[in-house]
Amino acid sequence: MRLSRLLLALTLVFIALLASGATFGAFRGVEGAAALFRSGPLVAFWILFAALLLFGAFYFKQLRRSPASLALHLGTLLILMGAMWGSADGHRLAEQYAGINKVPRGQMKLFQGETTNLVTPNVLSGAAAVAVKLPFSLHLNHFVVEYYDPWQLVAMAPPVTGPMSEATMRRETIPWHVGDQVSIPFTDARLEVVKYLEHAEPTYAEGDIPRLSLTTSEGQPATIVRAEVDQTVQLPQVAVRIVKVFGNMKVVPKKDKFETVDIPGAAENPALQVELKWPDGRTELRYVMAHFPMHGNNPNALVLHYLYPMPSGARPAGKGNPPAMEVVLRYKDQEQRQWLMPGPLDSSAWISLGQVLGLEGGGVPKNPMATPPPRLFMIQPTGSPVKHYISDISVMDAGKEAVRQVVEVNAPLHYGGYHFYQQSYDVHKKLFTILGVVSDTGLNLVYAGFILVVLGAFWRCWISPALGYLRQRGEHGD
Amino acid sequence: MAIKYTILGLIIYVAMAFYLAAGLALAGRRTGLGRVLFLLGFLVTTVGFGLRWHDAGHVPLQNMFEVFLCLGLLIYPISLFCRRVLRVGGEAADALLGVILLFPAGLVFHAEPQRLPPALQSPLFIPHVTAYMVSYVIMAKACVAAVAQLANRSVRSDGLLVHHEEAAYRMVLFGFPLLTLGLVLGAWWGKLAWGDYWSWDPKELWSLVSWLIFLGYLHVRYLDNRRHPRLGSILIILGLAAIIVTLLWVNLSRIFPGMHSYAS
Numbered sequence: 254m255r256l257s258r259l260l261l262a263l264t265l266v267f268i269a270l271l272a273s274g275a276t277f278g279a280f281r282g283v284e285g286a287a288a289l290f291r292s293g294p295l296v297a298f299w300i301l302f303a304a305l306l307l308f309g310a311f312y313f314k315q316l317r318r319s320p321a322s323l324a325l326h327l328g329t330l331l332i333l334m335g336a337m338w339g340s341a342d343g344h345r346l347a348e349q350y351a352g353i354n355k356v357p358r359g360q361m362k363l364f365q366g367e368t369t370n371l372v373t374p375n376v377l378s379g380a381a382a383v384a385v386k387l388p389f390s391l392h393l394n395h396f397v398v399e400y401y402d403p404w405q406l407v408a409m410a411p412p413v414t415g416p417m418s419e420a421t422m423r424r425e426t427i428p429w430h431v432g433d434q435v436s437i438p439f440t441d442a443r444l445e446v447v448k449y450l451e452h453a454e455p456t457y458a459e460g461d462i463p464r465l466s467l468t469t470s471e472g473q474p475a476t477i478v479r480a481e482v483d484q485t486v487q488l489p490q491v492a493v494r495i496v497k498v499f500g501n502m503k504v505v506p507k508k509d510k511f512e513t514v515d516i517p518g519a520a521e522n523p524a525l526q527v528e529l530k531w532p533d534g535r536t537e538l539r540y541v542m543a544h545f546p547m548h549g550n551n552p553n554a555l556v557l558h559y560l561y562p563m564p565s566g567a568r569p570a571g572k573g574n575p576p577a578m579e580v581v582l583r584y585k586d587q588e589q590r591q592w593l594m595p596g597p598l599d600s601s602a603w604i605s606l607g608q609v610l611g612l613e614g615g616g617v618p619k620n621p622m623a624t625p626p627p628r629l630f631m632i633q634p635t636g637s638p639v640k641h642y643i644s645d646i647s648v649m650d651a652g653k654e655a656v657r658q659v660v661e662v663n664a665p666l667h668y669g670g671y672h673f674y675q676q677s678y679d680v681h682k683k684l685f686t687i688l689g690v691v692s693d694t695g696l697n698l699v700y701a702g703f704i705l706v707v708l709g710a711f712w713r714c715w716i717s718p719a720l721g722y723l724r725q726r727g728e729h730g731d
Numbered sequence: 732m733a734i735k736y737t738i739l740g741l742i743i744y745v746a747m748a749f750y751l752a753a754g755l756a757l758a759g760r761r762t763g764l765g766r767v768l769f770l771l772g773f774l775v776t777t778v779g780f781g782l783r784w785h786d787a788g789h790v791p792l793q794n795m796f797e798v799f800l801c802l803g804l805l806i807y808p809i810s811l812f813c814r815r816v817l818r819v820g821g822e823a824a825d826a827l828l829g830v831i832l833l834f835p836a837g838l839v840f841h842a843e844p845q846r847l848p849p850a851l852q853s854p855l856f857i858p859h860v861t862a863y864m865v866s867y868v869i870m871a872k873a874c875v876a877a878v879a880q881l882a883n884r885s886v887r888s889d890g891l892l893v894h895h896e897e898a899a900y901r902m903v904l905f906g907f908p909l910l911t912l913g914l915v916l917g918a919w920w921g922k923l924a925w926g927d928y929w930s931w932d933p934k935e936l937w938s939l940v941s942w943l944i945f946l947g948y949l950h951v952r953y954l955d956n957r958r959h960p961r962l963g964s965i966l967i968i969l970g971l972a973a974i975i976v977t978l979l980w981v982n983l984s985r986i987f988p989g990m991h992s993y994a995s
Contacts, residue, residue, distance in 0.1 A: 261950060261954045262954070265947055265951065265954070268943050268946055268950065271939075272944060272947070275939045275940045276937075276940055278931060279936040279937055279940075279981075280933075282933070283931050283933075286936060287930075287931045290931065336929070358926065401846045638846040638848065640846070641849055641852075642849060661849065662849040662852070663852060663853040663920075663923050663924050664923070665926070672926060674924075674925065674926045676926075689925075689926045691926040691927075696922075703915045703918065703919065706911060706915060707908070707911055710907060710911040710912075711912075713908075714904045714905065714907050714908045715904075715905070715908060718904065
């Protein structure tokens, strides 16, 4: 058998083996197929396949004379080479022989306002994953989940009789359209939605400041006070005093202990230091942090939360920002304009109709702690399909912001030899985002291979035959 | 299986009726009537596709219902192109293929429009799926020609159409770059969406198997066609079988769990 026919027959054998392997791999599932094609015998197969492609490109004159066929074959070769170089084994060899230390793939978990350079590498099941440091950091400015359905308006009021709890609160969704006036359930008041901004950023009244929210374990509504030094709240069991207000709290080592300091600049970690004092004289210092709401909180005892200032208005903003709604509330001869806009960590915004319109709780004897007035909520729709989940990321390199980009599915961030993908997020409370981290080693070869394979296929199968046909027609004088 | 008592369901059934009538007319050598009925079936399917597009709010290529509606739409223009440009016959079979392609949309898969999840909101969504849909219809036509070649059927025409083996070759030649484009666009999209241009997903593996079979066919034809024309036809039939597995079995069977669950 001539060598050319032997090589072509061998090519057919390789194609058949690869097709058979792919068929077998499909039945084994993703992990089984991945393990199969990365196993020793298959690595040898890939290398021999690549060698066959390379040899064929040199041996077959017809192949070299046909740019389209050459593109197809070399493109396939480039894809194989890029894939091998970018694989986990390829990274290991690069580290071993060239000193190139990159994480092939991993994950980063970021809370809003947090900066980190730690990547948890993907490892085989059963192996321990040791976090690796990147030479630069990522900072999560903002994280938002958007739903297809617009935010809902919900009226909430305490029960007419009986004890008040989460389960007994009355709720009713208010259908709304911009410009329509509707009744507010449980009240004689009416509301009109005058503006709805799908993406908005808040504006604040001059002098408005954050607040501290205190909730006890007895399920009483929260007490909310302005976050000012020496602001004191006397609760039945304990007195709480604000000791210090941080714009950007950091913990720094000092001699042989750690100290909390306020670092000027971007408000990455707004916080309050509060002192709790019990009747028996015991005291405790606690930190209340905006971006770490569960820190130090015991749901069975006193729960303290940092609340951002209430927005006095809103203006349109880019994708990734929450919505805002301006409503006009009418009751008897009163008319009040209010903005509903969630804070940076919130999935709802609310107005107390008691504070705004002087409404009281329904039917229960007057007691501000036990019978809160009805409230109007703007909340994210439950059960609506997710439209986007978006992370507004800054890359911090050498202490400066090098890049800022909104990362979402289909729009990764590319920096420093890595791609960062919007992979997942905290589904329950939306406190953190999870970015997939993938090294870009070998990717340019793969992309170059893709282009060559596609161009080669179209040229070989469409353009060359069409040109040949036109040439024939021209020769026959048609 | 269930009959759809909706406007869109009715449109699909009318289109199927036109395609069936066209197939029978063309098979009975009533060419003029058959072609008119075939065109009418296409126009009705186009109305259905447009209606679905309006209801869904995006190009309807997301789930199995929409995919088969699209396939039923594509059969007529592809048949026309193959006849006029590639000189490939088989119009009657094409019309009957249209009935088969619309059948799952009309009677099997449910029709509720769905919102696009974040991963499908990509400019690559439409070209990736469309390239595959066009190539699938072409390869199905090639398979019909391959079967006719194996059955030694002669070409019924005025002499302007090529014989079945050449017809199958021309259609594979036309469809193969689109199959390649679909595969590459899918890999590129996977890289942008999930970080992997190849993740050994069963859908990806069966797509690769389909592509490799047709690649093998082209190599066999280059190497040995004069000696083994029937081998090429068998490969084309195997290739279509792999396409059917890729399109249907992978999406619907629990044997193949993977990321491509959108279309199920």
